[in-house]
Amino acid sequence: MQVQEPQVSSEKSVATKLKTGVLIVNLGTPDSPSTPDVRKYLREFLMDGRVIDIPYAFRWMLVNLIIAPFRAPKSAKVYKELWTERGSPLKFYGEDIEKMLQAQLGEEYDVKLAMRYQSPSMDAGLELFKKSGYKKIIVVPFFPQYASASTGSVYEKTMRIVKEWQIIPEISFVNTFYDHPKFIEYFATAARNYMAKQDYDYFMFSYHGLPQRQIRKGDCTGNTCQFGSCCDTIHSMNQYCYRAQCHETTRLLVKQLGLKEGTYATTFQSRLGSDPWVQPYTDVVIKELTAQGKKKILVFSPAFVADCLETTIEIGEEYREMFEEFGGQHWQLVESLNNSPMWVDLLEDLVKKA
Incomplete structure (x- = not known):
């Protein structure tokens, strides 16, 4: 009697080939430190209605007639200081993480780096997942704390792209990781x-x-929002508040490091325009601390996962010079996660939980 070989289900065979697409998304960077490329980047970035949240007509005039023409040449000079042989740190650290995370997740996942503004684009990354028939897409914005202008903008862009697809697969978003144990442990x-x-x-x-x-x-x-003690704890009414999440990151780091009350502060940098921004401002606090006789300060920038213009130049150089000018002696910036293995471990955990 002839024994027949067991038949393998074609459905099971197909299922084993399906993959999950992982789109890791950072803010963006100019293609080069040239003035035209910086101007192009600023226009795309600042024309986002979640970044400058004023009516379109006023935003268009502000960005295209004032900010981009006059700020681009100044910003280009700063980007030239930041640029390395590999290009923009924000981008090449992202490329490193793309490869490292891919190796760690294995063949069941395909990891693609994208930028919310400029290249590599979110459109190209999502289109690749669409054409390849992925069973699921996970979008991981590289912003520890949630803000409408960062994480919210990535969500909106994703939905704007996929709404035109005939078939939309399951899509998961990572929302925050400001309190993730590995994030706190790294810093x-x-x-x-x-x-x-x-x-x-x-x-x-x-x-x-x-x-x-x-x-x-x-x-x-x-x-709920009073810009004061309302951020002393995270609760249901402020769980998506950017300020509250920043203060929670500080509290967790303070606890981990065993810092004493009165030896630390949470501050906010990079304000633009005349409207009030979240306070206290970093540059103002620096002046106050030097007036109090503080000489040696260790600085963290836990809103960024890769060292960039706002960390390397603004905090690492400009604020250091200000600190020293007012009498400070030692100013040290703690580096961002960049391409550290702990950052990859954190991302693997976020992806698998998503």
Whole structure:
């Protein structure tokens, strides 16, 4: 009697070939430090209605007639200081992480790097997932704390792209990781390396700023946000508040490092325009600290996962020069996650939980 070989289900065979697409998304960077490329980047970035949240006509005039023409040449000079042989750190660190995360996740996943503004584009990354028939797409914005102008913009762009697709696969978004144990552990470990070599009399946690009006817009109750003690804890009414999440990151790092009350501050940098932004401002606090006789400060920038213009240049150089000008002696910036293995471990955890 002839024994027949067991038949393998074609459905099972197809299923084993299906993959999950992982789109990791950072803010963006100019294609080069030339003035035309910087101007192009600024126009795309600042014309986003979630970044400058004013009516389109006024935003168009502000960006195209004032900011881009006059700011681009100045910004281009700063980008030239930042640029390396590999290009923009924000981009090449992203490329490193793309390869490292792909190796760690394995063949069941395909990892693609994208930028919210400029290249590589989100359109190209998502189109690749569409054409290849992925069973699921996971979008991971590279912003630890949620803000409408960053994470929210990535969500909106994703939905704007896929709404035209005939078949939309399951899509998951990573929302935040400001309190993830590995995120806190990374900065605490990096800080301890500096603290082992130098005694610091103050610790500053500097986050990217936001206009106060954007924080208020996110207050679903209309009266929770007071820019004060309302951010002392995370609860249901402020769980998506950028300011509250920043303060929570600080609290977790302070606890991990065992810092004493009165030896640290949460501040906000990079404000633009005359409207009030989230306070206290980093540059103002620097002046106050030097007036109090603080000489040695260790600075964290936990709103960024890759060192960039806002960390390397603004905090690492401009604020250091200001600190020294007012009498400070030692100013040290703790580096961002960049291409560290711990960052890859964190991302793997986020992806698999998504």
